[in-house]
Amino acid sequence: MTTWDAGVREARMRLARALIGPGATDRAIREAEKQALRTLDSIEADGRAGRDVEGPAKWEVLEELAGIARLRGQAQPEMERLVEAVIAAPPDPAARLADQIVQLLESSGDGSLVEGLPNEVASRLWEAAHDDERPDAVVQLAARLALARGHVTAASEVSRQRDSVASAGAELHAVSVVAAVLDLLAEGDTGAAEARLAEVGHLDREPSVVLADALLRYARGDLEGARRLAEDWSGAGDVGTVAVIALLRQAVDEADAAGIFKAARSAATRTVRHDPSSGEPVLLRAQVLLEAGVELELGRELLATAVTRLGSPYALPWWRVQDRARDDHRYTYFRVEVAAALENPGEIPGLAASFEATSLTTYAQDARLRELWGGAADDPDEALSLLRAAASDYRNADDMPAAVRCLRAVRDRDPDARSGLELVDALWAASFATTPEVGDKLVAEGLALMGALEGQHGPDAIGRASLVWGLLLARADAMAAADHPVRTSQRWRPLPHLLLAALLDTEASYTWAHLAWACVDADLQWPAAWSGRRALDLRPGDNWLIETRVVSETNWCGVLDDDLRDWLQQVPSDVAAPGWVATVQAYDLLVRELAPDAADLVPQMDFDAWWAREIRVQSLALGQSLSAAVRDLRDLVQEAERRGQLVDAAWYCLLDDPERGRVLAEEVDAGGERSPSAELRLAAIQIMTSAGTAGADRYAATLRRSRRPSRLVQESTIALPLLTLAQQDDEPLSVLRSLTDLARSLADDVERAPALTVELESQEAWCDDSELAALVRRLLDVADSGSPDDGAPPDLPWLPGAATVAAAWQALKP
Secondary structure (H helix, E strand, O other): OOHHHHHHHHHHHHHHHHHOOOOOHHHHHHHHHHHHHHHHHHHHHHHHHHHOOOOOOOHHHHHHHHHHHHOOOOOHHHHHHHHHHHHHOOHHHHHHHHHHHHHHHHOOOOOHHHHHOOOHHHHHHHHOOOOOOOOHHHHHHHHHHHOOOOOOHHHHHHHOOOHHHOOOOOOHHHHHHHHHHHHHHHHOOOHHHHHHHHHHHHHHHHHHHHHHHHHHHHHHHHHHHHHHHHHHOOOOOOHHHHHHHHHHHHHHOOOOHHHHHHHHHHHHHHHHHHHOHHHHHHHHHHHHHHHHOOOHHHHHHHHHHHHHHOOOOOOOHHHHHHHHHOHHHHHHHHHHHHHHHOOOHHHHHHHHHHOOOOOOOOOOHHHHHHHHHHHHHHOHHHHHHEEEEEHHHHHOOOOOHHHHHHHHHHHHHHOHHHHHHHHHHHHHHHHHOHHHHHHHHHHHHHHHHHHHHOOOOOOHHHHHHHHHHHHHHHHHHHHHHHHHOOHHHHHHHHHHHHHHHHHHOOOOHHHHHHHHHHHOOOOHHHHHHHHHEEEEHHHHOOHHHHHHHHHHHHOOOOOOOOHHHHHHOOOOOOOOOOOHHHHHHHHHHHHOEEEEEEEEOOHHOOOOOOHHHHHHHHHHHHHEEEEEEHHHHHHHHHHHHHHHHHHHHHHOOOOOOHHHHHHHHHHHHHHHHOHHHHHHHHHHHHHHOOOOOOOHHHHHHHHHOOHHHHHHHHHHHHHHHHHHHHHOOOHHHHHHHHHHHHHHHHHHHHOOOOOOOOHHHHHOOOOOOOOHHHHHHHHHHHHHOOOOOOOOOOOOOOOOOHHHHHHHHHHOOO
């Protein structure tokens, strides 16, 4: 700072004062403002640089700018400049400027000047009011502004530190009395609080008195009365706070509190809009979200913001009254969240000790409380129990990442085989609720951990270990198949584990269902249907088990029974996708030779899977015409070629481009693929594209070898009728009709409940690895007979979890 700089500032301010003398023009006023602002910028620049400021004081320049605003008739800018001047001024001029602001407020009358005051300016004034060296007028001004903005508790805080505030007018006297009333309410002495409040009963429109009256009603349980007072006032500021906490307390007694929480959320949002920079409204909004159990992550983010602005909220008058009045479990959960946000873990066990999971709280709230409690518990066994309970609750809340987090914490504390199995099970479940890339990593982690646990499982846990191995291997195969088609003969790895798990715990319905789905993937359709039936018999009415039965029965029998059709008709959309339901219903209609009804369902068949697209084409072609299906048909052929399913591509080409089908079939023949379904389709191509009876003989032989009802039903009602539609020559037509009759006759006679190994005998299902196929055959025989295998235990060292398979095999023996 130089003498020259100070002189420039003095000159600018003299010029500014001269320009705004009597009769000043608009141009002169603009120039005066320009000079004053330059002076202010210069002063603030020196202040930021830590240099001494000489010349005109900052408060003097601000007062001058307030005067310029007054000349223009701009009350709001005048108000802002005067408040800034009060903050910067020494005691004597600060007191004078504060009085000037009070006069300005009284002249405006409508409170708009206070509402328009920027929050950052109000906050700096509030800081100044807490400076003991500031004159009473500044403190009284801060209290008045706080009161005018609806911050009664802030005004009462000032009244506690300066006795002079109580004598500065009726409204500030009321604030002083209310401060004492709020203390009494926080102590639970509602009688004394009422008596003290009566002293200012004649000031019943003062915001501080309204607040105290509303909190008194709240403390006594008159929640409707408390809400009515608060809502009649304005719904904002500290009085508006009471409406929110009263609604939250009312929600405790409601079986369906959704409407009350909605009202509380609206009320809390109004308080935030009224004063967005304050911590209390944000705290209120966080409380509503957390207690309501909706948008919990947002609620925690808001809570973190609130405590950053407020610090601990425990001294707030409304908080103290609420804390004394409420002991319900929903509030307990919220208090634990607050303790966590304040980083006070030592407080959590005492708060949580009385908590019980009831209908008041959601699984997600229960889980979060138990996780925080487990992290703060001193007793190791208690911590493990709480973290396991939290993981279970998180699973029920469909928050698998959080469940995994809890079980990782369990394993960190107690790295035994039990905690490893629990973690792997959660990793498997979490892989369904994330991206394929993350899912792959979770499954890989689970497989690695299961490998590390081999040989550590006790007799009581070997069945569980078998189940987890099976689930992981099935999931790994499914995720691999999502990238590129995998032959069913390569998806047998999970079967020994899942068969052993089911046989070791025959009452576990979901284990049988998981086995059913794995058998579907391995193209063992009769074991799948058999397992699906056992699962549903153990737990009738379970939607997932019914879905399992629908799929496995369709794949084995071809048609559904009336109970399963009724379920498809009534199943909610959140249980089964409507497009999936429509597609399954269409297939059931096709095999019952009701193709026009199936075609009616096509507009609903938006399920985008290969088999679903096949059924769409079949429904259109059989229910309407080949021309109606041609666009979908060509898309299907292209998709089959892209997936490398040349047999399917060639077969569907017969309906639109037979020559292309013949060329593709030759490629398949050269590759040597010979599954029963491929044999049927290749034989059909031979019938349709070449003369002679070789194709028909090949087709008939494959049909006679089949022991799968669904294959025979599908050939007689869908496949052969489709080929008939595409054929116009008499001789092939005669062959196709004859084969249709044969397939129908065989379907009528085939056994519906044969030995579980029937598809292995008919070579309709097989595994590329003969040793694995032999093991699955032995286990299917055990399941069929109900008697253990007395032979030597399996020895497949290459199979993941081989030691677990061997141990489970031994466990099957009496």
